[in-house]
Amino acid sequence: MRNGSLPLAIAVVGTWGFVYLFTQVLPDPPLGVEATIAIGLGLTLMVTIGYPSALRGPRRSPRRVAGRQSHTIAAMGRSMPLRSGLTTEAAGRAVRFLHPVLGGDAVAITDRERVLAFLGPGSDHHTVGDRPRTEVSSRVLARGRTIVVRARDRLGCPEPDCPLRTAVIAPLAIGKRIVGTLKVYRLDDIPPPKDVVKGLAGIMSLHLELAELDHERKLAVDAKLDALRAQINPHFLFNTLNTIASKARTDPEEARRLLLRLSDFFRYAVRQEGHLVEFGQEYFFVRTYLSLEQARYGERLRVRYDVDPQVLTAHVPVLTIQPLVENAVKHGLASKVDGGTVTLKARVDPLTRTTSIRVCDDGVGMSPELLERLTTGEGDAEGGVGLRNISQRLEALFGERYRLDIQSDYGDGTIVDLRIPLG
CATH class of the missing domain: 3.30.450.40 (GAF domain)
Structure with a gap:
């Protein structure tokens, strides 16, 4: 500064x-x-x-x-x-x-x-x-x-x-x-x-x-505790405040807009009750999060949305899609010199009555060791969001009626596919 x-x-x-x-x-x-x-x-x-x-x-x-x-x-x-x-x-x-x-x-x-x-x-x-x-x-x-x-x-x-x-x-x-x-x-x-x-x-x-x-989360596997933990991410909060502080002199109006978006982000997180919300609400939450990250990373972070309008009214687990996107930014693009693109794709299949969500990036990919830490719940030590925590919440909500698949090659990006019952 x-x-x-x-x-x-x-x-x-x-x-x-x-x-x-x-x-x-x-x-x-x-x-x-x-x-x-x-x-x-x-x-x-x-x-x-x-x-x-x-x-x-x-x-x-x-x-x-x-x-x-x-x-x-x-x-x-x-x-x-x-x-x-x-x-x-x-x-x-x-x-x-x-x-x-x-x-x-x-x-x-x-x-x-x-x-x-x-x-x-x-x-x-x-x-x-x-x-x-x-x-x-x-x-x-x-x-x-x-x-x-x-x-x-x-x-x-x-x-x-x-x-x-x-x-x-x-x-x-x-x-x-x-x-x-x-x-x-x-x-x-x-x-x-x-x-x-x-x-x-x-x-x-x-x-x-x-x-x-x-x-407390380790003592009691409760989806609400996981959601509460997701609501307060100090790394994201302080990095965003740092970005706002750096823009305050060069572009005060942009700093004001970023503060309003940050307010929207936390307002949504703390007001959610229950385990399921309409995809449209989660979609707005994800877009708010990515707009704040784009302010931080600039042109290095590009975003592509491919969302079928039919999916907007489908119900999805609260505070689940944003952590997948956060992993794409944190582990896929943050360390890539020229950045890359995060893509969010969502579809509804009325025949199988399922909602399909894909989060992918063209970043650096994950090493087998990092992927293992994320899928076994040790990802938080790296600043990421453990996929095991997400999987536990999905299992509590849907039993065996969901799929969470991840594909990642080191140097060749990551694809996360989530399929849940249509609700």
């Missing part, structure tokens, strides 16, 4: 952290997912539209700062380690990832009982596995609010030679439960930027919630 986009990117992150705090942490009970996303998108839209006048301000070393922020937002969607849960190993990866972008000299992550990771000055006595040594950590865990510490004596560290002087400590939460803290320290009298720390803590909390949903 160039020419001062750093304030906008920080504002977007801070906005979502603010929304999370005032919709999930402070209210009792917390607001629903639909309301939270609607509020967040509305505030983000306001911030983006108001960017040219409200966020310009002084611009120092724009190339250096812009490069750092681009890494922050783009990498957040790809690499946030807490997606696997609040563990010592995951926290260690997280502090190494966050340390260069948080504006602090030391970074720590704790749960409610112990330090899970600490990187930077002070690690000789802020030891992994010990209870947090600063008194302010207890207040954050008790109150669930971000605290800024502006003097060393207010940190409450009992070590007399501790070099840490100022800090911002933000809570990590799963729903209403405060499960830990993100702590950023500095060695001088200027504390780290509160909004950045608070915003990133909100994003980390979202990843922890998704990790908990994954755990």
Whole structure:
């Protein structure tokens, strides 16, 4: 990002952290997912539209700062380690990832009982596995609010030679439960930027919630849990927000349109009830998703639709076609230099009373190893959507009356064929 986009990117992150705090942490009970996303998108839209006048301000070393922020937002969607849960190993990866972008000299992550990771000055006595040594950590865990510490004596560290002087400590939460803290320290009298720390803590909390949903899904194979998991894809969300932020200065009107499409995308996802919807609704959902991805990939992503009008009123499983298209983009075209074409074809056969859906691409194809991971349910580790999860939902709905076939040759694209009973 160039020419001062750093304030906008920080504002977007801070906005979502603010929304999370005032919709999930402070209210009792917390607001629903639909309301939270609607509020967040509305505030983000306001911030983006108001960017040219409200966020310009002084611009120092724009190339250096812009490069750092681009890494922050783009990498957040790809690499946030807490997606696997609040563990010592995951926290260690997280502090190494966050340390260069948080504006602090030391970074720590704790749960409610112990330090899970600490990187930077002070690690000789802020030891992994010990209870947090600063008194302010207890207040954050008790109150669930971000605290800024502006003097060393207010940190409450009992070590007399501790070099840490100022800090911002933000809570990590799963729903209403405060499960830990993100702590950023500095060695001088200027504390780290509160909004950045608070915003990133909100994003980390979202990843922890998704990790908990994954755990619940493993304990109970329920189509509704799979649908809920599909509703909130952090990789797609943050990549799209990154795209919108980068367009805010060059094309504010396009940024506004993309935000509205993103709102449509999440509104459809969170409002779906039951297991079946008309194909026309899923078709609109897929087109919205692909329009957002085309904004990101530009001319590298081309789309072709071949849909028989008769299929529009046929019923199909909710939130099933879009993950197939997402796999085509993620594994077929994203790594291909000149991009390619994703094709969605749908037909109704009144004689056999079946609906046939084909998603294909002319991308790089899949290696046998990647195809195996996707079909055995390990695809999520690669950022894709596991075909096994889709197959389990189809089996629960249709028994043996469906077919899900995949053909892929490395270097020669992928074809996924889905056939379900006409309903």
